[in-house]
Amino acid sequence: EPEVTQTPSHQVTQMGQEVILRCVPISNHLYFYWYRQILGQKVEFLFSFYNNEISEKSEIFDDQFSVERPDGSNFTLKIRSTKLEDSAMYFCASSGDRVIIGYGYTFGSGTRLTVV
Amino acid sequence: DAKTTQPTSMDCAEGRAANLPCNHSTISGNEYVYWYRQIHSQGPQYIIHGLKNNETNEMASLIITEDRKSSTLILPHATLRDTAVYYCIVVNAGGTSYGKLTFGQGTILTVHP
Numbered sequence: 001e002p003e004v005t006q007t008p009s010h011q012v013t014q015m016g017q018e019v020i021l022r023c024v025p026i027s028n029h030l031y032f033y034w035y036r037q038i039l040g041q042k043v044e045f046l047f048s049f050y051n052n053e054i055s056e057k058s059e060i061f062d063d064q065f066s067v068e069r070p071d072g073s074n075f076t077l078k079i080r081s082t083k084l085e086d087s088a089m090y091f092c093a094s095s096g097d098r099v100i101i102g103y104g105y106t107f108g109s110g111t112r113l114t115v116v
Numbered sequence: 117d118a119k120t121t122q123p124t125s126m127d128c129a130e131g132r133a134a135n136l137p138c139n140h141s142t143i144s145g146n147e148y149v150y151w152y153r154q155i156h157s158q159g160p161q162y163i164i165h166g167l168k169n170n171e172t173n174e175m176a177s178l179i180i181t182e183d184r185k186s187s188t189l190i191l192p193h194a195t196l197r198d199t200a201v202y203y204c205i206v207v208n209a210g211g212t213s214y215g216k217l218t219f220g221q222g223t224i225l226t227v228h229p
Binding site: 004037093 | 160
């Protein structure tokens with residue numbers, strides 16, 4: 001079964017440093033999403049990406065976040081100047097259809113970011 | 117998207133059916149009911165979805181009431197590996213949401229030996 005791959009699985013960084021989280025979505029999917037989950041809290045939407053641009057973003061997704069598709073398939077989520085409160089699991093997901101028919105989203109296994 | 121209400125936690129004996137309820141009384145006509153689960157901080161996993169009719173797949177069954185204000189996810193023969201947080205999510209099939217999922221707290225299902 002196709003998978004969404006995220007690397008690294010765990011990243012520890014010092015406060016104020018920049019981190020890059022990577023995601024390889026399922027190859028024929030068109031819609032892409034990032035979510036985060038602070039330990040013990042709900043899964044929160046960060047942003048969605050379609051047609052080479054951000055289609056929707058939450059208030060969490062502020063100027064410290066940026067996203068790129070350097071080779072047109074893989075994603076990088078960059079967090080500039082990390083803060084302690086950025087510590088969370090970050091999940092990438094992809095979907096083949098906006099209506100999410102069929103098997104729906106496929107989530108990656110996540111990157112655990114720890115800011116110290 | 118319509119808000120959902122789920123019990124905080126439920127227990128189930130291994131081998132028995134687990135019935136997880138969800139209320140979505142403000143659901144609108146073009147909103148689907150989706151169920152996902154999350155096993156111990158892994159990425160959420162799609163289980164099943166439906167609009168009006170009951171649905172069944174290899175993982176579970178989804179029963180949606182006729183007025184669509186509530187639904188029940190049924191795991192017919194729960195195993196220890198089904199211990200997870202189960203999320204009932206209502207998703208607008210159209211509009212400009214581009215399929216954003218709004219997760220609540222979900223139901224913590226614990227399957228006991």
